[in-house]
Amino acid sequence: MKDTKLDSKVLDVLQDKIQLIKTEKGAIYLVGPIRLPVNLYGETVVFQWYCWLNCNEVTEDFERIIDKLSSVNLAELQQSSVLVYGDFTYGEDAIMRMHSICHTGDIFGSKRCDCGFQLKRSMKMIVEHGTGALFYLANHEGRGIGLFSKAMAYILQENNYDTVEANHALGFVDDARNYSDAIRVLKALRSKPVTLITNNPKKLDALKNAGLPVSGRKPLWGDVSEYNEKYLQTKINRSGHLKDEGTCPND
Ligand SMILES: [Zn+2]
Numbered sequence: 001m002k003d004t005k006l007d008s009k010v011l012d013v014l015q016d017k018i019q020l021i022k023t024e025k026g027a028i029y030l031v032g033p034i035r036l037p038v039n040l041y042g043e044t045v046v047f048q049w050y051c052w053l054n055c056n057e058v059t060e061d062f063e064r065i066i067d068k069l070s071s072v073n074l075a076e077l078q079q080s081s082v083l084v085y086g087d088f089t090y091g092e093d094a095i096m097r098m099h100s101i102c103h104t105g106d107i108f109g110s111k112r113c114d115c116g117f118q119l120k121r122s123m124k125m126i127v128e129h130g131t132g133a134l135f136y137l138a139n140h141e142g143r144g145i146g147l148f149s150k151a152m153a154y155i156l157q158e159n160n161y162d163t164v165e166a167n168h169a170l171g172f173v174d175d176a177r178n179y180s181d182a183i184r185v186l187k188a189l190r191s192k193p194v195t196l197i198t199n200n201p202k203k204l205d206a207l208k209n210a211g212l213p214v215s216g217r218k219p220l221w222g223d224v225s226e227y228n229e230k231y232l233q234t235k236i237n238r239s240g241h242l243k244d245e246g247t248c249p250n251d
Pocket of ligand 1: 102104105106113114115116
């Protein structure tokens with residue numbers, strides 16, 4: 001433990017931007033809003049960005065939490081965050097997406113899935129709609145199996161396993177994602193219902209069952225190519241995704 005006391009100015013600036021959300025296991029510390037101008041298809045759009053951290057310690061003395069940051073290696077653990085647009089707290093009609101992190105799709109622009117396309121497209125939908133939020137869920141890689149296991153699953157997929165079979169073969173359930181923290185954060189930001197951007201009715205049900213106030217679903221049609229055709233078809237055949245005209249879903 002370092003013994004230097006946190007500068008009172010630093011604490012003043014930061015503590016106004018921290019919210020404590022209690023959970024069964026401890027607390028979520030939500031920090032924001034932070035102004036985040038984003039390049040969206042060549043146009044600069046300003047979002048309000050929030051990030052959160054789970055912690056066993058529950059305290060409103062945020063100095064204790066800030067003090068710990070430099071001694072825990074947070075870069076080794078991914079944190080989730082949310083981009084908010086418009087009057088998300090009070091706006092009547094808001095749309096939102098719970099986006100599962102996809103290192104290959106979102107960052108590299110991999111064509112094996114359409115996550116990168118869905119990420120950008122849903123941000124655009126939110127901006128066009130006027131009010132909404134995009135949750136970027138960092139513990140959802142590969143539907144919750146993690147990046148390294150996803151690499152293994154991709155190798156199996158190159159050897160004729162489909163997405164679901166590959167996850168099962170590695171000992172995982174098809175979908176290991178949990179939305180409870182994201183829902184808690186959502187509720188801290190907004191109490192009115194939201195319309196969910198997804199092609200996956202199971203995700204809609206899972207979120208409803210977990211207590212998300214949902215007023216409807218908006219599909220998000222994507223980026224079909226020869227590289228992800230099979231993957232997207234599996235989503236429809238095996239994972240219960242709805243297929244609308246022309247194209248296929250993934251989420
Ligand atoms: Zn992906």
